Amino acid sequence: MRKKPAPRPTDAELAILRVLWKLGASTVREVHEVLNKTRPTGYTTALKLMQIMHEKGLISRDESARAHVYRTSLPEGQTQQSLVRDLLDRAFGGSAQQLVMRALQAKKTSPEELAEIRQLIEELEAKNREDSK
Amino acid sequence: MRKKPAPRPTDAELAILRVLWKLGASTVREVHEVLNKTRPTGYTTALKLMQIMHEKGLISRDESARAHVYRTSLPEGQTQQSLVRDLLDRAFGGSAQQLVMRALQAKKTSPEELAEIRQLIEELEAKNREDSK
DNA sequence: AACTATATACGAAGATATTCGTAGTTGTCA
DNA sequence: TGACAACTACGAATATCTTCGTATATAGTT
Structure with a gap:
């Protein structure tokens, strides 16, 4: 149930x-x-x-x-996540990479924001290296 | 017209x-x-x-x-761009950074894809430095 | 020429989304 | 207490989305 x-x-x-x-x-x-x-x-x-x-x-x-x-009922982030996942499936064949590319092209992003995103990516990459040990 | x-x-x-x-x-x-x-x-x-x-x-x-x-009527990329921009406005208050964050969290992204995204960001950052000269 | 398979056009049903008017209830205050 | 303001509930009109059945036209086959 x-x-x-x-x-x-x-x-x-x-x-x-x-x-x-x-x-x-x-x-x-x-x-x-x-x-x-x-x-x-x-x-x-x-x-x-x-x-x-x-x-x-x-x-x-x-x-x-x-x-x-x-x-x-749900926090903002969780709903945003659902919406992104939904768009990902409906329009991008599930490729987060493509979606991110389009997002960065769709709107000018400030240097500070770019830096934050880069940092997140570096963290994810570090995490990958960690996991593959 | x-x-x-x-x-x-x-x-x-x-x-x-x-x-x-x-x-x-x-x-x-x-x-x-x-x-x-x-x-x-x-x-x-x-x-x-x-x-x-x-x-x-x-x-x-x-x-x-x-x-x-x-x-x-339109190429895939252009429509994807519109859809992302639309979601950006409707759910993210226009913050591409937030959307990118959610996208990367919403779906596992392969190391290769992460590298590509990082590269795009580095290019954008380089372009920013160029412009501000 | 008649038959069959495959097209398009079109109307309409059913579901969902958006809008608002109206009715009725409840709290406030002169 | 009586009038007014503010609230909820509800029905319904309108628009849009999705689905499909039926009518009709056309090309190919026997």
């Missing part, structure tokens, strides 16, 4: 998740106020979406107060 | 694009035969999808033969 994995969030759902990760546990109103700035929609639209996300298990809620308080 | 950019392909559409990139220009039957192995569906499903993709501008077709021959 295993629990179903959370389904891939849709575009609108991901927008809400991003707000919740940023703000932490929040009410519908708080989420709506943030979203409304960049993408004007009605309050009940946000409400309905969050109710659906709750049904799907993407978010959980605390109903003890009149205004329910919602929080994400 | 500018042409509309090709919309983001849906899951089923991307699966078809992948076959077309792999095989090159192909008929519906050829595409369907490949897809049918991994995801059994009817022939007319593939046909309909490809007709819609043609309307959207995702693929073009040569109607001179009885069996139309379809080809992708």
